[in-house]
Amino acid sequence: MSQSLLATASFPYCPGCGHTVIAKALAWAVESIGYHPLDVIVVSDIGCCGLIDGLLNCHTIHGLHGRSVSLAQGVVMGMQTSDKKVIVVLGDGGATIGLQHLIMAARYNVEMTVILHNNLVYGMTGGQKSGLSPCCSTDIDDDYSDAVPPMDVCGLVELAGAAYIRRMYIDDDIESGLAEAIAVNGFALVEIIENCPSHGIRKVRELHGLEHKPIRVLKADRPAFRSKRRQTCSLLDSLEEMEKTEESELTGTVEVVIAGSAGEGVQTAAQLVGSAALRCGLHVAKKGEYPVTVAAGFSIAYLTLSTTPIHFQNIFNPDVALITSQDGMDKVIGLISEKTLVIREESLTFSRTGNEIRLPLRRLAGAKGSAFASLLFWCLKYQIIPLRAIQTVIEGHHHAEKLKLTLKMVGELLSEQAF
Amino acid sequence: MMRNQQVLLTDGSRVLIESLAMAGGDVFIGYPITPANLLYGYGQQRFPEFFPAPDEISALQWCCGYSAVGKLPVTATSFPGFALMLESLNMAFMMELSMIIILVQRLGPSTGSATVGSQGDLLLLQGAISGGYPLPVFCPADFQDCWELGRLAVEAAIRLRTPVVLLTSKEMMMTERSLSRSTLPIFETTEHSPQIHASLNSYPFTPDLTPPFAPVGNPHYPVRLNASTHDSSGLIRNSTPEAMKNTERLRDKIVMRMNEYACFDHDVDERSRTLLVTFGISHGAVRKAVEDLRDRKIYVDRLTMKTMLPIPWSVLEMMDRYSHVFVIEENITGTLKQIIFGSRKLPHVHSIGRIGRMIAPDEICAKVVSCLNPC
Numbered sequence: 001m002s003q004s005l006l007a008t009a010s011f012p013y014c015p016g017c018g019h020t021v022i023a024k025a026l027a028w029a030v031e032s033i034g035y036h037p038l039d040v041i042v043v044s045d046i047g048c049c050g051l052i053d054g055l056l057n058c059h060t061i062h063g064l065h066g067r068s069v070s071l072a073q074g075v076v077m078g079m080q081t082s083d084k085k086v087i088v089v090l091g092d093g094g095a096t097i098g099l100q101h102l103i104m105a106a107r108y109n110v111e112m113t114v115i116l117h118n119n120l121v122y123g124m125t126g127g128q129k130s131g132l133s134p135c136c137s138t139d140i141d142d143d144y145s146d147a148v149p150p151m152d153v154c155g156l157v158e159l160a161g162a163a164y165i166r167r168m169y170i171d172d173d174i175e176s177g178l179a180e181a182i183a184v185n186g187f188a189l190v191e192i193i194e195n196c197p198s199h200g201i202r203k204v205r206e207l208h209g210l211e212h213k214p215i216r217v218l219k220a221d222r223p224a225f226r227s228k229r230r231q232t233c234s235l236l237d238s239l240e241e242m243e244k245t246e247e248s249e250l251t252g253t254v255e256v257v258i259a260g261s262a263g264e265g266v267q268t269a270a271q272l273v274g275s276a277a278l279r280c281g282l283h284v285a286k287k288g289e290y291p292v293t294v295a296a297g298f299s300i301a302y303l304t305l306s307t308t309p310i311h312f313q314n315i316f317n318p319d320v321a322l323i324t325s326q327d328g329m330d331k332v333i334g335l336i337s338e339k340t341l342v343i344r345e346e347s348l349t350f351s352r353t354g355n356e357i358r359l360p361l362r363r364l365a366g367a368k369g370s371a372f373a374s375l376l377f378w379c380l381k382y383q384i385i386p387l388r389a390i391q392t393v394i395e396g397h398h399h400a401e402k403l404k405l406t407l408k409m410v411g412e413l414l415s416e417q418a419f
Numbered sequence: 420m421m422r423n424q425q426v427l428l429t430d431g432s433r434v435l436i437e438s439l440a441m442a443g444g445d446v447f448i449g450y451p452i453t454p455a456n457l458l459y460g461y462g463q464q465r466f467p468e469f470f471p472a473p474d475e476i477s478a479l480q481w482c483c484g485y486s487a488v489g490k491l492p493v494t495a496t497s498f499p500g501f502a503l504m505l506e507s508l509n510m511a512f513m514m515e516l517s518m519i520i521i522l523v524q525r526l527g528p529s530t531g532s533a534t535v536g537s538q539g540d541l542l543l544l545q546g547a548i549s550g551g552y553p554l555p556v557f558c559p560a561d562f563q564d565c566w567e568l569g570r571l572a573v574e575a576a577i578r579l580r581t582p583v584v585l586l587t588s589k590e591m592m593m594t595e596r597s598l599s600r601s602t603l604p605i606f607e608t609t610e611h612s613p614q615i616h617a618s619l620n621s622y623p624f625t626p627d628l629t630p631p632f633a634p635v636g637n638p639h640y641p642v643r644l645n646a647s648t649h650d651s652s653g654l655i656r657n658s659t660p661e662a663m664k665n666t667e668r669l670r671d672k673i674v675m676r677m678n679e680y681a682c683f684d685h686d687v688d689e690r691s692r693t694l695l696v697t698f699g700i701s702h703g704a705v706r707k708a709v710e711d712l713r714d715r716k717i718y719v720d721r722l723t724m725k726t727m728l729p730i731p732w733s734v735l736e737m738m739d740r741y742s743h744v745f746v747i748e749e750n751i752t753g754t755l756k757q758i759i760f761g762s763r764k765l766p767h768v769h770s771i772g773r774i775g776r777m778i779a780p781d782e783i784c785a786k787v788v789s790c791l792n793p794c
Contacts, residue, residue, distance in 0.1 A: 038638050053643060054654045059635045061487060061644045062655060063480075064510050070477045074484015075635060077470065078446070084636050101480070104473050229467045235437045236600060241425035271428065271595065278426050278597055286428070287594040292453065292533045311561075312703030313594065314777040 005030045005037050007057045018170040018194030018204075019049050019117060026087070026115065027056075029178035035085055043072040045090035045098075048124050049117040052089050066090075066098030069105050069114060076110045077227040085182060086112040093122045095153050096131030102153065106160035106187045111224040113182045114189045116153060119196040120210075127199030134210055138200040154215050157189050163222060164188035167215040170195065171204050186224040191215075240396065242278035249383040250282060253306035256378070257318040257335060259328030260371045263295040266328070269372035270301035272393050272403070273379060277305045279389040285313035289331075298327040301371075305384065322374035323348065324361055343374050359413065369406045376410040381417075427598050431565045431591040432457035434598070436493075438569025439519060440465045443577070443608045445490035448472055448481045450500060453533040454589035455523040458495035466493070475500035479507035479520075486516035487644055489634035491573065491611050495521035498540055499530055505547060508582055510646040512548050512669065515580040515622070515630065517611065519572055524588040524699075526774060535775060536589035538699055538749040544584055545728055545758055550666075553673040555579065555680065556728035558586040560702035562596060564725060566603045568682065574609045575680045579672060580629050586727060588700045588749070590777065615639050621653030622665055628672035674729060681731035686721040688713065693791065694741040698724045698755060701747050701778055708783035719787065730758060743791065747771040747783055 005027040013019045030040055040058035044050040046065035053060040063071045072088045095102060095116055105112065120137040122128040127139045132153065135145045158165045163186025168177050170192055181188040193212050195204050260266040267288045274284040282305045289300040302315045317337050323329045323344040333350075336342060344350060346358040357377075365373035379385040394403040436447075436458060447462030448470045449455070463469045472478035475496055482492035496504065501522050511518060522544070526535040544556050555575050557568045568585065576583040614631035616623065621643045622630045630651075635642045643653030648662050656662035686709065697705040702723045709721045720741070724734060738744055738759065744767060746756040753770040760768050771778065771786050 038641060039636075041635055051655070053645070057641060059637075059641045059643070060653075061514075061635060063483075063646050064506055067476065067480050067507065067510075070480035071484050073477075074448075074481035075487055076484070077468075077481065078485035078488040078490050079636055100473060101477060104477065227468055227470075232440070232465050232467060235433045235440075235461055235465050236427065236429070236603075239427045239429055239433075241427055241600065243425050274428050274595065274597075278428055282597075284428055284597040285594060286596075287590065290534060310596065312707045312780060313596075314590075314704070314779065316779055 003031070003036065005040065005056055005058060008055055011055065012051045013048060014197045016195070016197035017048070018119060018192070021170055022049075022115065022117060022174065022192055022194070023052055023055055025175045025178050028175045029182050030085070032179050033183055039084050041075060041084060041086045043068045043075065043086060043088050045088070045094035047091040047093055049089050049091045066094045066096070067101065068094060069098055070101035072112050073101070073105045073108065073110050076112055080227055080229065082111060082185070082224070087182065088112055088114040090114065090116060092116065092118040092120060092130040092132035096151070099131070099151070099153070099156070102157055102189070103160045106157040106162035106189070108225040109161055109163055109186045109222055111186055112188070113178075113184070115178065116189060116191040117194060118191050119194045119200070121196050121200035123196045123199055133200075154189065154191055157187070158217055161222065162187045162189055163219050163224070165215055165217040166190045167193070167212060169193050169207055169214070172214070184218070186222060240275070242275060244279065244281035245392075246280045246386045246389040248277070248280035248282055248385060250305060250307060253304060253308070253310070254320065254384065255315045255318045256303040256305070256320040256322065257315055257332050258301040258303065258322045258371050258375060259332040260299055260324040261327040261367070262290055262293065262297050262299040264299065264325065264371055265368050266299040266301050266324075266371040269375050270303045272372065272397065273375045273385060273390070274303060276385045276389040276393045279392060280385060282306060283308065283310050285310045287313060298331040300328060300331055320378060322371070322378060324370040324374055343378055345370060364409050364413065365406050369402065372403065373406050373410050376407060377413065380410065380414055424599060424601060427600060428595050429562075429598055430457060430593055430595045431559070431562055431587070432593065433461055434562050434565040434603075435521065435559070435569050435585070435587070435592070436461040436465050438566045439493050439573060441606065441608065442570040442573035443491050443611060444493045444519065444573065445611075446470065446485050446492045447494070448478050448485070448492055449494050450475050450478050450496070452497045452500045454525055454536070454593055455495040455497050455521065457592060458521055458523070462493065462495065475503035476507060479504045479511065482518045483507065483511050483514065483516050486511070486518050487514070487635045489611055489613050489632070491517055491519070491577065493519040493521070495523065497523045497525050497533070498527055498543075501540070501543070509548055511582045512552065512554065513646050514644040515669070516582065516644070517576040517580055518582045519576055519585060520582060521585045521587065523592050524586065534589065536700060536749065536777065537774065538588060538701065539754065540586065541727060541754040542757065544586065552670050553677070553729040554584060555581060555673060555677060556584045556586050557682070558699045558725055558727045559591060560684070560699055560723050560725060562598050563602055565591070568725060570606050571680060571682065577609050577611050578629065579676060580632060581673065586699065590700045613637060620651040622649070622651045624651065624668070628668050628675060677726070677729050678731060680726055681733060682725035683731065683734055684721075684723040684725065685737070688718045688720055690718040691720045692742040693719045693787070694722055694738070694744045695719055695747060695783070695787070696722045696724065696744060696755065696759070697747040698727060701749055704778050704780045704783060705747050707780035708787070711780060711784050712787060717788065717791065724755070735759065743767050743769065745769045745771055745783070745787055745790070747778060749778060750774060
């Protein structure tokens with residue numbers, strides 16, 4: 001294969017288009033640094049400049065409008081090598097729709113060279129204004145041309161952390177400018193202000209009346225981003241495997257609802273008792289329900305324990321409801337039927353007679369311990385889970401000391417009741 | 420080798436991510452969204468590489484970049500994020516890039532309720548690729564499926580060179596259940612190894628219609644990937660005959676080979692002329708309903724679909740054997756019913772659906788009984 005980056009001397013652009021000049025300059029720059037074409041990956045955007053793929057002997061990816069920088073970032077992060085060069089070709093339209101990707105790639109300082117073909121106009125679709133078009137740069141003007149300035153992409157990527165930023169005009173020495181950018185070890189952007197022979201500013205000499213100032217900034221002190229590959233462990237190995245060591249008095253299936261407030265340990269309590277149930281050879285299913293907020297509103301745990309496999313869990317009519325707060329009660333009150341045993345915080349207002357136990361859960365165990373206390377009370381009183389299984393699970397928990405206090409308190413409560 | 424009978428308490432997210440990592444997933448790239456947030460956390464822990472993307476468009480673009488260089492990316496999202504991914508998903512399909520997208524359904528439309536489950540995104544997936552091209556979709560019905568379909572999805576994505584969607588729901592990903600590890604078979608990693616070939620074309624025609632994969636950046640010949648219509652060279656073409664042939668191949672490679680990945684669970688009672696069809700999180704309720712109905716001497720069969728798209732021919736042919744078919748899904752528009760039977764109202768086809776909570780076995784039994792015995 002030829003060492004030349006350009007595969008053809010025939011270009012698909014309009015006569016007089018700056019894209020032809022840039023394509024030739026890119027080839028010169030790559031070759032002058034000494035890259036073999038197979039060490040170069042050109043990622044192109046949608047628009048006239050995106051027609052470059054067929055001109056090149058290197059690897060090419062032709063993606064979506066505005067997403068070429070993001071796609072190129074994925075390529076760079078995936079390769080984990082610095083001996084390839086990724087070059088992005090996009091226009092001012094692509095920079096407008098994909099601005100966040102430019103900011104993000106600069107922020108990461110991903111090693112790539114972005115060549116921003118800024119012909120100040122959407123050329124392929126008929127000359128509409130882009131976010132980079134200055135006032136009066138296009139044939140199609142709008143009512144807001146004077147009020148809305150063009151975006152300064154060079155300034156934005158510099159703020160985001162780019163290693164190299166350059167703004168040039170199409171009649172500058174862009175070969176040298178591109179070569180300097182491609183040699184940078186980090187994120188480099190070269191904005192080239194060019195004419196569009198079909199729309200907007202058609203003559204190169206007219207470009208110099210614009211307010212776009214040439215820029216050259218090199219920040220070599222920041223290392224280029226390199227992704228890291230690491231060794232990881234099985235997610236299943238990190239869970240404690242439970243073996244049956246205890247016996248439960250449970251026969252069949254019991255469905256329990258634990259209803260409290262977010263941040264008060266409702267889900268943790270259900271997990272702990274579920275784990276203890278596994279030590280008794282029971283099958284367990286535990287579902288959580290809560291609003292999108294993390295530490296406000298209700299928190300409901302639906303816990304099913306069974307001597308047979310649980311293929312379906314959705315508790316519509318629970319056997320037991322453990323209610324520790326008003327939030328929880330408001331949420332589950334519609335599920336409670338005559339068959340439901342209710343164990344609840346005594347301070348809650350709830351009109352019901354029979355099949356109910358009121359306990360000073362919040363006073364004795366505190367808000368954060370009340371759900372666990374209610375579950376322990378039920379498990380131990382009705383011999384669903386033996387004490388030893390619960391003690392074993394508590395022992396391995398990172399809040400073991402607090403949980404032991406709750407267990408002690410529940411034991412005393414049960415003793416008082418028995419007495 | 421027999422494992423001991425020790426049991427874990429785990430959620431489906433953990434099982435699915437472990438399966439995908441074991442099967443050959445190289446990197447997890449995601450943007451956090453409920454109810455896919457457990458997947459994000461486990462992905463961060465388990466994959467050799469992890470990247471927090473700034474949005475779902477970037478997430479899928481980064482996935483495409485990774486896939487282009489020969490690594491298998493995995494991402495997870497829910498409808499709002501999936502909507503943002505759609506254009507990039509089409510790009511991945513067009514470029515024939517392998518990747519896994521886990522779509523965790525939640526109650527819609529729009530942002531809906533982030534913490535309420537649903538089964539409302541199936542029709543979206545059927546029409547996800549412009550032109551109606553088939554996107555492989557698998558849907559686990561239990562934790563064993565999370566394990567097995569995770570492996571199968573990776574294999575399909577690599578062998579067919581395509582993005583694959585694992586469709587699931589909040590209840591499957593976040594509910595915790597007891598699980599014996601001995602029920603999860605050990606399997607081999609699917610290698611995503613480059614296949615360097617003699618052709619200088621990026622998409623040569625091969626007997627199995629899937630071009631051999633060579634990574635971008637390889638030292639042997641230039642690889643060209645293209646989101647626009649292209650021929651076997653990978654270069655942009657208009658509607659030339661060769662470009663159209665290449666585009667038609669994108670359909671044919673999936674349709675022709677997806678029978679290799681047809682998964683379903685057909686529970687048959689020889690006395691039955693009634694079929695209950697379901698998928699995903701409604702499977703448990705249907706299974707229970709079938710048991711209850713059989714206890715009442717009402718003989719019904721159950722079909723739990725796991726390969727959702729393209730629907731296996733064997734599943735479609737199966738429908739002709741039944742006098743009554745009930746399609747049970749957690750939505751009120753009957754999306755699976757539409758995919759199997761179309762929009763026509765057929766007297767022997769019935770929908771059972773609801774939104775806002777899971778369908779109960781009693782509701783299924785009541786509807787089946789009332790339809791079979793209208794008096």
